[in-house]
Amino acid sequence: MKAKIVITPKKAVLDPQGKTVQTALEHMGYDGVKAVHVGKYLEIELEGDAESWQPKIDEACHKLLSNPVIEDYHFTIE
């Protein structure tokens, strides 16, 4: 069982990496790229049942894995 966590920069936060990747994609000829956001992906291998991990992973995301001031997160446990 794994928790799969995706962390992305909040909309209001400057994302120069995303902008740079977007420009690169445009230069490569990919038309219609509206925006790129560069974030993080974490996988945490777990044992036990998914339901009891749900609040714990949420807490870990809030306290350590993301910074709520600058980032949003979402995750699945499967």
Next chain:
Amino acid sequence: MRFAVLQFPGSNCDQDCVHVLSNVLGQDADYLWHKEESIGDADAVVVPGGFSYGDYLRTGSIAQFSPVMNAVKAFANAGGLVIGICNGFQILCETGLLPGALVRNRSLQFRCETIYLKVPTTDSPFTSEVPEGKLLRVPIAHGEGCYFAADEALAKLRANDQIIFQYATETGELTDEANPNGSLLNIAGICNEGRNVCGMMPHPERASENVLGVDDGRLVFESMLRHLEAKTGVGQAVTAEA
């Protein structure tokens, strides 16, 4: 006065801080390993620059859970003087002792240069000795120094005069060109609402001796000293005799 200079795995400005505090300013300065659970009888804490824990996950994110940070939080919440420089600023934001966060420089470049700092208020234990209107010439060296805070937090910083250092031109203008990292409001350093905790990206410890070309950074440490002396009464007699 006794200063505790924290050491995390990956700190690299700790020795400069101890050097300035002890050899230049004649104070007691001790290293304090991150696994310690007490700051002992220190009068002030310095969270130095570097790359604590390799900057893994986010700058300062792992260091906030070091045992010593619990002691630093308690010390700060009781009014103790704490200054975080560069990575130290990032750590203090992660711990929640200071609002906001520091993200990747807008240019995506690591910026290593000497900049001008405007000091908007001398009403803090970190800027009280800065002559009114004086710009400080201090080096920066960081890749993630772009200060961000939500609108509400920024408004609070402004309303309470918590912005204590801003990137400026040599004539003191707050322009985009003078802003090396894209920080909101050109913020280079702030203090908390209680004014006893400061975080700044520039390195005053690298600019505290004339032999290094500039000693403006010394004013930051001297401000802290005056504040501590006033608080404890130490040093006042010396001033009176002088």
